[in-house]
Amino acid sequence: MPAKPLGRRRGTKRRVSANEPFRNLMLMLLGIAACLTIGIILAATFFFNGDADTDTSLRHKVQALPHLLRGPNAGIAVPSIESLRRDAGHDDHGVLHDTGAHGDKSDALLLALEQKNQRHDPLTENAPHHDHQQHLKSYPYALEPVAEDYDIGEEFVARGGSRFLEYVDGTPGPYEITETLRQQSDQVARSRRFHVQKAMRFVWGNYVKYAFGKDELKPQSASGSDQWGGQGITLVDSLDTLWLMNLKDEFWQARDWVRDHLDHSTVGSVSVFETTIRDLGGLLAAFDWSKDRVFLDKAVDLGDRLLRAFDGATTGIPWGEVNLASGNRKNIGWSGDNAIVAEFGTVQIENRYLSKLTADDKYAKKTERVYEILDEISYPDGLYPYYLRNDPRNKGKFLRDGVTIRPEFSNDKLTFGAMADSLYEYFLKTWLQGGRKEPLYRAMYDKSIQGMHDQLLQTSTPSKLTYIADKNRNSGTMDHKMDHLVCFMGGLLALGAYTDPLGLDSTRAQRDLQTAKALTYTCYQMYARMNTGISAEYVQFYAGRDFQIGRGAPHYLLRPEAVESFFILHQLTGDPVYREWGWEVFQAIEKYCKTPYGYGALNNVADVNGKPRDSMESFFLAETLKYLYLLQDPDTEVDVLHKHVFNTEAHPLRIFPVIDQESTEQ
Numbered sequence: 001m002p003a004k005p006l007g008r009r010r011g012t013k014r015r016v017s018a019n020e021p022f023r024n025l026m027l028m029l030l031g032i033a034a035c036l037t038i039g040i041i042l043a044a045t046f047f048f049n050g051d052a053d054t055d056t057s058l059r060h061k062v063q064a065l066p067h068l069l070r071g072p073n074a075g076i077a078v079p080s081i082e083s084l085r086r087d088a089g090h091d092d093h094g095v096l097h098d099t100g101a102h103g104d105k106s107d108a109l110l111l112a113l114e115q116k117n118q119r120h121d122p123l124t125e126n127a128p129h130h131d132h133q134q135h136l137k138s139y140p141y142a143l144e145p146v147a148e149d150y151d152i153g154e155e156f157v158a159r160g161g162s163r164f165l166e167y168v169d170g171t172p173g174p175y176e177i178t179e180t181l182r183q184q185s186d187q188v189a190r191s192r193r194f195h196v197q198k199a200m201r202f203v204w205g206n207y208v209k210y211a212f213g214k215d216e217l218k219p220q221s222a223s224g225s226d227q228w229g230g231q232g233i234t235l236v237d238s239l240d241t242l243w244l245m246n247l248k249d250e251f252w253q254a255r256d257w258v259r260d261h262l263d264h265s266t267v268g269s270v271s272v273f274e275t276t277i278r279d280l281g282g283l284l285a286a287f288d289w290s291k292d293r294v295f296l297d298k299a300v301d302l303g304d305r306l307l308r309a310f311d312g313a314t315t316g317i318p319w320g321e322v323n324l325a326s327g328n329r330k331n332i333g334w335s336g337d338n339a340i341v342a343e344f345g346t347v348q349i350e351n352r353y354l355s356k357l358t359a360d361d362k363y364a365k366k367t368e369r370v371y372e373i374l375d376e377i378s379y380p381d382g383l384y385p386y387y388l389r390n391d392p393r394n395k396g397k398f399l400r401d402g403v404t405i406r407p408e409f410s411n412d413k414l415t416f417g418a419m420a421d422s423l424y425e426y427f428l429k430t431w432l433q434g435g436r437k438e439p440l441y442r443a444m445y446d447k448s449i450q451g452m453h454d455q456l457l458q459t460s461t462p463s464k465l466t467y468i469a470d471k472n473r474n475s476g477t478m479d480h481k482m483d484h485l486v487c488f489m490g491g492l493l494a495l496g497a498y499t500d501p502l503g504l505d506s507t508r509a510q511r512d513l514q515t516a517k518a519l520t521y522t523c524y525q526m527y528a529r530m531n532t533g534i535s536a537e538y539v540q541f542y543a544g545r546d547f548q549i550g551r552g553a554p555h556y557l558l559r560p561e562a563v564e565s566f567f568i569l570h571q572l573t574g575d576p577v578y579r580e581w582g583w584e585v586f587q588a589i590e591k592y593c594k595t596p597y598g599y600g601a602l603n604n605v606a607d608v609n610g611k612p613r614d615s616m617e618s619f620f621l622a623e624t625l626k627y628l629y630l631l632q633d634p635d636t637e638v639d640v641l642h643k644h645v646f647n648t649e650a651h652p653l654r655i656f657p658v659i660d661q662e663s664t665e666q
């Protein structure tokens with residue numbers, strides 16, 4: 001039987017029950033609620049699975065929290081939902097190259113996150129993170145110990161830049177870094193560090209034999225030279241390398257020379273910057289590790305002589321050169337009497353350490369004042385042109401009725417390479433040295449890194465290599481080159497990310513970490529793509545061709561910046577790939593730069609038959625060999641996150657809270 005049709009029959013009056021209006025109202029409300037719920041679910045699905053990098057990044061923030069609380073970052077501030085909201089507003093510029101505002105979308109996402117967090121504890125909700133972990137692959141690169149009689153000169157062949165492509169954009173690696181992998185990597189590293197130590201023993205032995213106490217060893221002609229005014233620069237610069245490589249007999253022999261022969265009262269005019277970072281930094285680090293008073297006494301004497309560079313400097317910016325014997329000062333001739341930001345902005349760590357150890361704040365005060373002046377005259381983008389007018393002939397310009405007025409920049413070139421590089425490095429490191437308590441320095445660092453991302457960061461074609469270009473601020477013209485010197489930025493950005501007051505998982509820190517890794521990969525490519533496996537002084541980027549050796553810059557001066565970043569990134573992330581890259585670089589240096597008595601700069605990194613020059617800068621022993629060794633030394637006491645700050649010449653000094661703690665323990 002067909003069912004009776006329901007509903008009103010035409011012409012008949014419908015009977016209405018007493019409950020019906022209420023029931024209809026309820027049904028309507030239920031319908032609206034259902035629509036709203038579906039809408040919210042759809043919106044949330046879109047935001048959580050959408051294409052925006054920011055969304056992924058914010059989701060990642062919540063998912064990664066448990067890992068952060070347990071892992072090597074335990075103790076690092078966990079971002080609150082308020083800080084996430086703040087990030088998504090002013091600080092959120094997305095990941096690499098995405099500087100657009102995310103506005104409403106981010107707000108909606110944060111709202112969704114807040115609602116989610118009310119129902120689920122973000123500190124325990126990490127299922128998607130587990131998913132990611134499950135998709136991680138095994139580390140595919142062979143980890144084989146190196147025999148002690150392995151002949152690098154015979155065996156090493158540069159293998160080009162076609163490997164490790166998965167590291168190009170700096171996103172989290174596809175490989176699982178397990179405890180077993182770390183242990184394997186440590187074992188292999190110990191067999192490699194033997195070879196780096198052997199290189200140091202070789203070059204140091206020849207320095208002692210042919211140039212002991214001289215500024216430099218000439219590695220082809222087995223003689224010494226004194227082009228740094230006769231301060232034993234190589235010896236002093238090498239002290240902590242000897243200590244950290246456990247070459248203690250050599251260290252104490254060098255200490256005796258410092259005690260008996262190092263006499264700054266006979267040294268003439270020197271660069272304030274170079275002498276501070278190499279000589280003063282070397283003495284301070286030697287003291288910091290050995291606690292031998294000889295080093296501190298010599299450092300105080302040198303520090304007092306260098307401090308005269310501030311005498312009569314009406315701008316508060318020191319003179320570029322000072323005569324250690326007479327105290328006479330002058331500007332640097334070759335820079336057209338301009339003061340260079342990377343010079344006067346890179347003397348703070350050494351002078352602050354001196355103040356800390358002597359309880360005399362004169363060193364710290366004068367050099368910290370430089371940062372206040374820089375902050376006062378800074379541009380909104382936090383980037384500094386590299387020349388400042390500091391000319392005595394323009395003295396009147398800086399004085400008005402006896403009051404010092406603001407100094408002025410005298411060019412508009414923006415770079416993270418030569419002449420500006422370590423200024424930015426010291427903003428962050430000065431803050432770290434003081435125990436992260438002086439917000440001005442961190443703010444100056446963060447501002448400049450934002451400016452760098454907004455204005456200078458580029459991606460090459462076709463390989464999508466990340467690089468930091470130079471720029472003329474006034475004309476806006478970009479120069480698509482990158483100095484090898486810029487390669488320190490990978491390590492610095494990573495250090496900044498791991499110590500970011502917003503937390504490592506903040507959008508800003510994640511952006512900086514990604515840039516750090518991507519940039520470091522580019523620096524690795526600058527080595528790997530050369531015939532010798534060694535980088536040129538700078539490379540030039542061209543559309544469609546990635547980079548080529550810069551015009552007039554095919555040489556390699558034994559510089560450390562790339563291996564410095566490998567070391568720092570390895571200490572922070574534990575990814576063994578940085579050890580692979582460092583080992584490759586070491587072998588290339590061993591094969592192409594080694595001479596009968598040391599290691600020499602190369603004229604042309606494209607020429608596998610070239611003869612190294614008869615010159616070896618002290619930073620090869622102070623920095624390049626030290627970083628290469630520490631990278632392969634799992635047993636080192638050096639700890640860049642909790643204990644030490646490296647000055648720009650790779651001299652590790654304890655940070656102030658550690659000094660304080662250790663002095664109360666004694």
Ligand code: DMJ
Binds near residue numbers: 649
């Ligand atoms: C070193 O003297 C320092 O690292 C400095 O900050 C820049 N360049 C050299 C090494 O390349």
